[in-house]
Amino acid sequence: MSVMTLEKTIIRARDVSVYYGEKRAVSxxxxxxxxxxxxxFIGPSGCGKxxxxxxxxxxxxxxxxxxxxGSIEVDGTDINSADVNIEGLRQVIGMVxxxxxxxxxxIYENIAFAPRFHGLTDKRKLxxxxxxxxxxxxxxxxxxxxxxxxxxxxxxxxxxxxxxARAIAMQPTILLLDEPASALDPISTMKIEELVMSLKEEYxxxxxxxxxxxxxxxxxxxxxxxxxxxxxxxxxxxxxxxPENEKTEAYISGRFG
Amino acid sequence: MRxxxxxxxxxxxxxxxxxxxxxxxVGLLGFILTQGWHKLNxxxxxxxxxxxxAGGGIGPQLFNSLYLLVLTMxxxxxxxxxxxxxxxxxxxxxKFTQFIRMxxxxxxxxxxxxxxxxxxxxxxxxxGWGYTLFSGALALTVFNLPxxxxxTEDAIRNVPRSQKEASLALGITKWRTIxxxxxxxxxxxxxxxxxxxxxxxxxxxxxxxxxxxxxxxxLDFSQFSLSGPTSPLNPFRxxxxxxxxIWKVNSEGLAPDARDxxxxxxxxxxxxxxxxxLSARWFGAWIYKKMTSxxx
Ligand SMILES: Nc1ncnc2c1ncn2[C@@H]1O[C@H](COP(=O)(O)OP(=O)(O)OP(=O)(O)O)[C@@H](O)[C@H]1O
Ligand SMILES: [Mg+2]
Numbered sequence: 001m002s003v004m005t006l007e008k009t010i011i012r013a014r015d016v017s018v019y020y021g022e023k024r025a026v027s028x029x030x031x032x033x034x035x036x037x038x039x040x041f042i043g044p045s046g047c048g049k050x051x052x053x054x055x056x057x058x059x060x061x062x063x064x065x066x067x068x069x070g071s072i073e074v075d076g077t078d079i080n081s082a083d084v085n086i087e088g089l090r091q092v093i094g095m096v097x098x099x100x101x102x103x104x105x106x107i108y109e110n111i112a113f114a115p116r117f118h119g120l121t122d123k124r125k126l127x128x129x130x131x132x133x134x135x136x137x138x139x140x141x142x143x144x145x146x147x148x149x150x151x152x153x154x155x156x157x158x159x160x161x162x163x164x165a166r167a168i169a170m171q172p173t174i175l176l177l178d179e180p181a182s183a184l185d186p187i188s189t190m191k192i193e194e195l196v197m198s199l200k201e202e203y204x205x206x207x208x209x210x211x212x213x214x215x216x217x218x219x220x221x222x223x224x225x226x227x228x229x230x231x232x233x234x235x236x237x238x239x240x241x242x243p244e245n246e247k248t249e250a251y252i253s254g255r256f257g
Numbered sequence: 258m259r260x261x262x263x264x265x266x267x268x269x270x271x272x273x274x275x276x277x278x279x280x281x282x283v284g285l286l287g288f289i290l291t292q293g294w295h296k297l298n299x300x301x302x303x304x305x306x307x308x309x310x311a312g313g314g315i316g317p318q319l320f321n322s323l324y325l326l327v328l329t330m331x332x333x334x335x336x337x338x339x340x341x342x343x344x345x346x347x348x349x350x351x352k353f354t355q356f357i358r359m360x361x362x363x364x365x366x367x368x369x370x371x372x373x374x375x376x377x378x379x380x381x382x383x384x385g386w387g388y389t390l391f392s393g394a395l396a397l398t399v400f401n402l403p404x405x406x407x408x409t410e411d412a413i414r415n416v417p418r419s420q421k422e423a424s425l426a427l428g429i430t431k432w433r434t435i436x437x438x439x440x441x442x443x444x445x446x447x448x449x450x451x452x453x454x455x456x457x458x459x460x461x462x463x464x465x466x467x468x469x470x471x472x473x474x475x476l477d478f479s480q481f482s483l484s485g486p487t488s489p490l491n492p493f494r495x496x497x498x499x500x501x502x503i504w505k506v507n508s509e510g511l512a513p514d515a516r517d518x519x520x521x522x523x524x525x526x527x528x529x530x531x532x533x534x535l536s537a538r539w540f541g542a543w544i545y546k547k548m549t550s551x552x553x
Pocket of ligand 2 (some may be wrong): 031050051178
């Protein structure tokens with residue numbers, strides 16, 4: 001498929017609801033996410049941001065009580081249909097979690113592990129992938145002399161960038177970031193923000209954040225959720241200056257949440 | 258103020274308990290080692306026992322114990338690991354799983370003599386093998402499986418969930434995630450359990466009396482076949498282990514130095530278990546380091 005024929009919409013959610021047992025955590029979401037853009041999910045704690053994000057690469061499969069209804073299409077394929085290869089899907093859609101979770105392995109191995117598993121065994125090519133991913137994650141200069149050291153010897157901010165590099169190494173088209181900077185200091189946070197903005201050239205990014213300034217700074221579109229419902233979804237500049245919904249306005253002006 | 262006094266009291270009591278335990282342990286070890294120390298020479302460790310005369314050694318028994326340990330672990334470890342992985346990662350939360358769990362509990366609380374008699378019935382008589390090393394290894398497998406399963410399951414469950422999520426989110430299959438991410442992280446726990454089980458195997462007597470037997474053929478250490486009747490490596494021969502030997506010499510030894518031999522054998526047993534513990538720990542730390550930093 002050439003770039004010209006690609007549709008603008010890459011993720012299309014239609015009437016998506018997510019249940020944990022009987023409890024509905026996400027209700028009837030309709031949403032189109034645009035290719036090569038940054039989309040931010042905001043909303044008070046427990047409103048279902050993570051739940052919706054995790055249903056986009058089927059991480060919710062890990063929760064036995066969890067059930068997803070409606071349809072989520074990625075590049076036109078319903079990801080919940082029976083014939084979808086879930087490992088293949090997760091290669092296309094990378095994910096970075098709120099708490100940095102590097103493997104208990106070396107820095108090098110953290111990144112090389114997945115590409116090697118997926119068939120890249122040539123040592124030189126692997127080295128290249130590791131270097132390139134670390135460069136893109138703005139971590140290369142800090143770790144290039146200690147690739148064989150344990151990833152746990154890195155600082156929290158470095159660990160999180162390592163996790164981003166690890167996701168990038170799979171050459172995904174979509175990156176799902178669940179509050180990637182919430183546990184980090186301001187400088188590390190800034191680095192991650194810069195990283196996100198530089199990555200959108202190549203990837204479609206969906207980022208959950210509690211930091212409204214962050215959402216305003218780095219995203220093209222913002223979705224505001226409340227109690228499992230999508231209240232407002234709009235261009236970020238619009239949503240933060242002239243919100244259409246009064247609940248959105250109440251939230252961004254800090255009156256609740 | 259009150260809280261402070263309570264805190265003081267608790268500290269004192271806990272320290273006392275700790276000192277008591279350590280004191281008992283050190284005392285016991287010291288006693289056994291000082292009693293048996295004079296016996297520790299190469300001749301005692303390598304020569305065969307003597308039933309009526311003084312001066313017999315424990316060579317075959319020491320070899321039997323080590324060989325039995327290896328045999329048991331070769332059988333028990335894969336089973337224990339497999340079952341532990343199943344219980345931690347695959348078993349659905351239902352009645353059947355609960356039943357398995359209960360069976361493991363029951364099995365782990367069986368006295369070893371009962372396991373020994375069960376072994377006599379099944380691995381000795383029903384199979385028609387008679388007293389053999391292999392029967393002993395199977396009995397000890399039954400004896401240690403619950404421990405190994407539980408330790409493996411716990412070690413796997415203690416690996417942070419985020420490790421598993423990280424791997425699955427990269428499109429790695431569940432099995433590969435278990436093998437390459439979860440097991441290495443669980444290794445220290447599994448290893449500790451394996452050491453515990455090994456110590457139990459090495460020191461076990463009751464479960465072996467009626468399975469591996471209370472006698473050894475005259476072993477010919479120049480032989481390496483797996484089947485000759487006097488070949489040390491033949492798993493289908495009777496084999497008296499060190500612990501069984503201590504028990505036998507103590508209760509029915511005829512040699513004039515029976516007490517001496519028992520003391521010496523006990524010291525060897527303790528030292529072997531200690532050595533084994535230390536080296537296994539060192540080995541575990543080494544493997545862990547190897548696995549957690551670069552693989553190639
Ligand atoms: N594994 C689970 N089992 C049961 N309920 C869950 C589970 N995970 C989340 N929930 C529930 O689903 C709802 C949405 O949770 P979710 O984690 O998606 O919220 P969130 O918007 O990401 O919140 P936060 O900003 O605090 O991360 C909450 O009410 C939560 O209690
Ligand atoms: Mg969340």
